[in-house]
């Protein structure tokens with residue numbers, strides 16, 4: 001029996017060996033493919049003289065095609081194994097499970113960021129997304145079970161170990177019994193946050209695992225407190241879904257809606273670190289613009305829309321023929337049917353009669369229709385919604401839609417997403433306590449036609465105990481539910497009439513750490529940027545994201561981001577004292593720092 005260190009060395013050597021052999025194999029395959037193609041070119045004359053010659057020619061084309069297919073398959077397999085060996089080289093695995101299936105013959109499973117099979121088809125490393133890994137994330141030893149191929153497999157976890165590995169060095173072994181005081185989790189959380197978000201595969205917690213692996217509902221709706229890992233869980237779930245549907249989906253089947261491009265940059269890199277391609281990300285406004293273009297509409301402004309009213313009108317009967325529609329098409333249905341049913345029927349009838357307009361966007365007379373409904377206007381966004389509902393237009397290229405910072409979307413967004421992604425799987429994560437303006441709608445109410453799983457996350461991982469207690473005071477009736485896992489750390493400081501420079505001088509900022517300077521609005525961020533040119537100025541549409549050193553931004557841009565040290569400038573600004581959403585703003589602002597939190601009540605001049 002090998003010791004763990006010997007096992008790691010053996011595996012490490014195997015990866016090194018395989019990387020070398022697979023690289024050569026891929027080069028050979030590429031040469032072979034070029035030769036076959038060249039041969040195809042030279043043999044390429046079509047001998048179609050006699051019947052037998054024609055058959056011979058086709059048979060030879062067929063044989064060559066088969067040869068190319070085989071070469072392609074071999075190259076793809078080799079390329080995947082090579083990518084996986086390279087990914088596992090720095091950290092072959094992060095955990096080991098000893099499982100007893102009741103036959104007194106315990107089996108050991110090493111879990112890694114991806115699975116690895118040797119040339120003889122032995123599983124050397126199991127993918128963290130494999131069914132058996134579920135027993136690891138249950139976070140305990142003893143009797144448990146996991147789901148595989150729809151069956152419940154009972155099993156006893158005899159031992160559960162976590163490892164810190166650096167290439168061929170086994171740096172630490174942790175025998176874990178439970179998540180409480182999980183030393184590896186605490187070590188990871190204590191690290192600096194001076195770049196983009198990191199993957200959390202090795203330390204996913206049980207409540208997070210439940211969200212990542214939820215597979216029975218069409219809509220998963222997560223309400224989680226600040227720092228509870230909503231974005232991390234969302235990204236791990238993307239990777240999990242890609243694994244679960246690996247025979248049918250690619251990353252192009254996934255779409256992540258993000259609040260802005262700064263945030264898209266912040267999360268970029270997490271999926272490649274898990275061996276998956278970068279999925280598509282988009283803001284809601286960009287998505288709508290793209291869908292609009294497909295239907296011939298230019299949708300640049302989402303404000304002042306009537307989607308909620310239109311949704312009601314669509315469900316009611318509407319007697320006069322809608323302006324622009326042929327009366328004959330509208331007369332195909334009972335006048336008491338809902339407007340939506342009648343219009344969908346009219347659309348199908350016109351399709352059958354080959355009378356559809358060439359330009360769908362001008363199908364109806366929008367201004368006259370608005371007048372029929374006593375509306376001032378139908379914006380292009382309204383028109384798009386009506387067309388999508390009536391034509392049953394589906395965003396079928398997206399198999400799974402992921403929405404982050406969901407609390408910020410209004411009713412119109414949910415109506416539109418519901419109409420566009422009826423067949424897609426939806427994962428929606430948010431925190432209504434982080435809504436900065438107005439009231440967040442009840443998202444579940446928009447998905448009554450789909451099966452929906454509401455889940456909650458109440459443990460906050462991001463910050464020290466003292467910071468977590470501090471921001472929890474702004475969480476309304478969730479205050480007592482928010483739990484911290486980290487030690488207390490430094491008490492948040494409130495500084496009066498101090499200048500930013502002296503505050504920075506007094507903070508225990510270490511090399512490579514990030515500082516987030518958060519202002520109540522864009523104008524004060526812009527002013528501060530001119531006075532503090534060394535700071536990275538993050539804006540919603542800009543291309544910067546969190547970096548080591550000073551980062552400067554208005555609160556709406558700071559959403560979803562985190563820094564080693566957070567400084568809230570102008571803490572007594574009326575923006576934070578607003579009676580309706582002041583608490584939400586203070587909750588978001590004070591939950592951005594992981595190690596220290598400083599509130600400046602009057603930032604004074606900066607020099």
Ligand SMILES: Nc1ncnc2c1ncn2[C@@H]1O[C@H](COP(=O)(O)OP(=O)(O)OP(=O)(O)O)[C@@H](O)[C@H]1O
Nearest residue numbers: 200203204205226227228229230231232461462560
């Ligand atoms: N299981 C975990 N293991 C290691 N780190 C974790 C874990 N869960 C969360 N974290 C870390 O906690 C921090 C907060 O995570 P994340 O940004 O995903 O939370 P969030 O709920 O989206 O926060 P917010 O709503 O405040 O934006 C990140 O640094 C993340 O890496």
